[in-house]
Amino acid sequence: MHIKITSEKLDTQKLIEMVEDDGAGAIDIFLGVVRNNMKGKKVISLDYHCYEAMSQKKLEEIVNETYKKFDVKNIAVEHRIGHLQIREASVVIVVSSAHRGASFEACRFVIEEIKKKVPIWKKEYFEDGETWVEGYSPDVP
Amino acid sequence: MHIKITSEKLDTQKLIEMVEDDGAGAIDIFLGVVRNNMKGKKVISLDYHCYEAMSQKKLEEIVNETYKKFDVKNIAVEHRIGHLQIREASVVIVVSSAHRGASFEACRFVIEEIKKKVPIWKKEYFEDGETWVEGYSPDVP
Amino acid sequence: MKIKILFFAIYKEITGTAKLELEVPEKTDGLKLQEILEQKFPDLIKLRGVGKLAVNLDYSPMETVLEDGDEVTFIAPVSGG
Amino acid sequence: MKIKILFFAIYKEITGTAKLELEVPEKTDGLKLQEILEQKFPDLIKLRGVGKLAVNLDYSPMETVLEDGDEVTFIAPVSGG
Numbered sequence: 184m185h186i187k188i189t190s191e192k193l194d195t196q197k198l199i200e201m202v203e204d205d206g207a208g209a210i211d212i213f214l215g216v217v218r219n220n221m222k223g224k225k226v227i228s229l230d231y232h233c234y235e236a237m238s239q240k241k242l243e244e245i246v247n248e249t250y251k252k253f254d255v256k257n258i259a260v261e262h263r264i265g266h267l268q269i270r271e272a273s274v275v276i277v278v279s280s281a282h283r284g285a286s287f288e289a290c291r292f293v294i295e296e297i298k299k300k301v302p303i304w305k306k307e308y309f310e311d312g313e314t315w316v317e318g319y320s321p322d323v324p
Numbered sequence: 325m326h327i328k329i330t331s332e333k334l335d336t337q338k339l340i341e342m343v344e345d346d347g348a349g350a351i352d353i354f355l356g357v358v359r360n361n362m363k364g365k366k367v368i369s370l371d372y373h374c375y376e377a378m379s380q381k382k383l384e385e386i387v388n389e390t391y392k393k394f395d396v397k398n399i400a401v402e403h404r405i406g407h408l409q410i411r412e413a414s415v416v417i418v419v420s421s422a423h424r425g426a427s428f429e430a431c432r433f434v435i436e437e438i439k440k441k442v443p444i445w446k447k448e449y450f451e452d453g454e455t456w457v458e459g460y461s462p463d464v465p
Numbered sequence: 466m467k468i469k470i471l472f473f474a475i476y477k478e479i480t481g482t483a484k485l486e487l488e489v490p491e492k493t494d495g496l497k498l499q500e501i502l503e504q505k506f507p508d509l510i511k512l513r514g515v516g517k518l519a520v521n522l523d524y525s526p527m528e529t530v531l532e533d534g535d536e537v538t539f540i541a542p543v544s545g546g
Numbered sequence: 547m548k549i550k551i552l553f554f555a556i557y558k559e560i561t562g563t564a565k566l567e568l569e570v571p572e573k574t575d576g577l578k579l580q581e582i583l584e585q586k587f588p589d590l591i592k593l594r595g596v597g598k599l600a601v602n603l604d605y606s607p608m609e610t611v612l613e614d615g616d617e618v619t620f621i622a623p624v625s626g627g
Contacts, residue, residue, distance in 0.1 A: 203357075207411075208356065213428070215350060216420075217349075262546075273546065283435060302473065317541075319544075320542040323517050375554050414626075439624070443624055456625075457625040458625065462605050464606065465606070
């Protein structure tokens with residue numbers, strides 16, 4: 184397991200090398216990328232803010248749950264914070280497994296859980312202002 | 325659309341750059357990787373052979389169908405042929421889309437279709453011999 | 466008792482602060498803390514029902530009774546990934 | 547008429563050749579071609595029912611009537627990806 188929250192540019196190739204395994208026949212990789220519009224409004228750039236200690240803890244819980252639910256070899260996740268430009272990756276999730284189904288499903292599970300549970304907030308900058316993006320409201324036990 | 329059959333090492337990062345798009349919020353990448361065993365038998369290395377002209381045509385058909393079925397921005401696919409070692413990638417599929425669901429589903433669709441339709445054959449080398457891998461028998465119209 | 470309160474994102478903008486050490490009565494729960502904070506930062510009323518309580522890095526019901534030294538925050542709807 | 551036959555993978559191993567230009571009767575179809583090839587390469591009988599016919603880069607029924615200049619092959623179960 185590799186989990187990191189960083190303000191540096193994400194390096195997909197490095198994470199692929201981290202999950203390599205002689206018994207892995209499949210690797211699925213998901214990149215979340217900054218796109219130039221939000222519901223039709225032109226986005227110039229954005230900031231990710233986070234509650235770092237809790238984000239780290241929630242990411243670890245999500246990855247541990249993923250190992251339990253799916254037959255995967257290795258999982259690596261990095262989330263970028265700070266100021267990002269269009270086309271830059273905000274999150275990279277890499278999963279290796281013996282067979283392809285598990286990689287696809289586990290990778291999808293990780294991104295869905297991140298979007299629900301990890302205390303990271305996106306602020307979008309438009310030509311005429313800025314706004315906090317309203318995402319998921321986390322479930323409380 | 326980018327499609328290539330090559331005997332050179334696959335470069336995932338290059339393909340990611342090919343599918344980038346200002347309107348893409350998600351990129352899913354699938355790597356097929358050589359693993360060290362086939363049904364429990366130890367694999368040393370393998371060869372991919374192909375009917376290149378027909379493989380190119382079938383890949384184009386698959387990618388065109390994927391553009392029609394899913395709301396994606398760009399698709400890039402490369403399949404490696406020749407002699408490969410454990411951990412090397414045999415195929416890389418990269419799909420960008422505005423929203424993440426389409427990338428995941430389109431990427432999965434492409435690999436499933438490749439495994440059914442593209443005339444590429446894998447020969448595995450074991451410690452005590454070699455064998456052609458029996459995969460899918462393509463449907464004939 | 467003393468608790469540590471962190472403010473992120475919209476909460477940080479509204480309160481103008483990232484961190485607060487606060488002396489609160491014994492048995493203060495999330496709901497009571499919300500009231501105390503709304504007195505200090507009246508604009509927080511706008512966020513009533515929006516944020517979820519987190520205590521010591523876990524989401525916790527608003528009724529959770531806080532303890533001395535707890536690290537507490539309110540989590541606005543998250544938008545990472 | 548003359549057709550071009552390509553052999554790949556297990557077919558190439560059994561026939562020991564990658565490519566063959568063959569003079570065949572008019573109206574030869576995939577089934578008839580299979581018989582002609584089995585006479586030339588008796589071991590091909592082992593692959594009866596295994597390979598699918600492809601004509602000019604497309605999978606085609608065995609009953610497809612071939613035409614002069616066609617590029618024909620038999621596709622063993624594929625295992626790419």
